[in-house]
Amino acid sequence: MFVTGLPQGEDRGILLGMARAQRPREAADALRTAVDRTVQATVGQANASRDKAQDLVDEVTQAAGKLRETLDDLRVATREDVRELADRLSSIERRLTALEKKPSAAKPKPKPKPKAAAARKTKPTKAK
16 A cells, blocks of 8 residues: 555554554544533533422422322311310310309399489589
């Protein structure tokens, strides 16, 4: 094979060997650069994906909290709830009965005001 501009003979072989050695280095550098670019692009996309995923997790968490509150508001009373309410009602009934049974004599009755005495003191006498 004849390459123009290259010496012939032994020098030609050395130069060709050096050219072949530089090509793998260039190829390795090019591959390294491509891999580095790919990794950087992937890292950037991964960060964006992670942020989106975190936003979605936050939204799902908020929705689950609202659902839990709604279900608590809508839940059916349990037997324990009914028993507790019945106990409280019985307590109120006992207190009401006790209040109704108290004699009314315990409260002092207001003293009636003498009408005649009050009328005399307030009317001035007219002289004829």
